[in-house]
Amino acid sequence: MYKLKTKASFDSAHFLKDYDGKCSNIHGHRWTVEIKVGAETLESDTQNRGMVVDFSNLKKDLKEIADHFDHSLIMETGSLQQATEDALLAENLRIVKVDFRPTAENFAKYIYDEMAGRGYKVIEASVYETPNNVASYCE
Ligand SMILES: Nc1nc2c(c(=O)[nH]1)N=C([C@H](O)[C@H](O)COP(=O)(O)OP(=O)(O)OP(=O)(O)O)CN2
Numbered sequence: 001m002y003k004l005k006t007k008a009s010f011d012s013a014h015f016l017k018d019y020d021g022k023c024s025n026i027h028g029h030r031w032t033v034e035i036k037v038g039a040e041t042l043e044s045d046t047q048n049r050g051m052v053v054d055f056s057n058l059k060k061d062l063k064e065i066a067d068h069f070d071h072s073l074i075m076e077t078g079s080l081q082q083a084t085e086d087a088l089l090a091e092n093l094r095i096v097k098v099d100f101r102p103t104a105e106n107f108a109k110y111i112y113d114e115m116a117g118r119g120y121k122v123i124e125a126s127v128y129e130t131p132n133n134v135a136s137y138c139e
């Protein structure tokens with residue numbers, strides 16, 4: 001089997017609701033997301049001949065997903081009082097709401113699903129919260 005891997009990064013803040021420890025506070029990470037896609041055979045048409053997929057397209061799609069979160073506060077829906085959320089928005093601060101607790105594990109599945117939804121044969125998606133801490137999702 002052939003496998004391709006590419007990475008993208010974004011900077012954003014998050015916090016873990018109901019977490020007993022420092023991660024319950026708003027803090028930032030340079031998140032790195034890594035996607036691995038595969039194929040048993042290579043493309044044979046002119047443009048993509050000899051490729052699993054064109055790295056340019058793979059990188060562009062992953063970057064689009066990463067850019068959605070860049071320089072934002074990522075928050076789980078319902079994890080702040082409405083008044084707090086409204087006050088942040090009134091200051092023109094960027095909030096991206098997600099319907100999951102924003103852990104590396106949940107982000108890994110989110111990235112997997114997003115890329116699979118764009119038609120890639122995803123083998124694994126990984127999310128680094130720090131260079132040492134990584135979570136992966138595969139099926
Ligand atoms: N399994 C998981 N555990 C934790 C996650 C996660 O996503 N999955 N996330 C956090 C926090 O977001 C936190 O930012 C990371 O915690 P921690 O390792 O304690 O922080 P640092 O890497 O910055 O470590 P230092 O010891 O401060 O250098 C917590 N756990």
Ligand SMILES: [Zn+2]
Binds near residue numbers: 014023027028029
């Ligand atoms: Zn964190």
